[in-house]
Amino acid sequence: MEENRSNLQLFLLHKDGRHAGVAIRGHKKMAVTDGDGTRLEDCVNL
Numbered sequence: 391m392e393e394n395r396s397n398l399q400l401f402l403l404h405k406d407g408r409h410a411g412v413a414i415r416g417h418k419k420m421a422v423t424d425g426d427g428t429r430l431e432d433c434v435n436l
Contacts, residue, residue: 399433412436 398414411420411433418433 410434 413433419430
């Protein structure tokens with residue numbers, strides 16, 4: 391049987407500016423730009 395290699399990533403943004411990123415598997419990052427500048431932040435693995 392073939393291994394499932396799919397991944398689901400969700401990026402969440404609240405109207406007050408809070409944000410989060412989650413991924414089903416693997417180490418992923420998301421790009422964020424705010425008053426502190428632009429940077430990559432880690433997503434949480436579920």
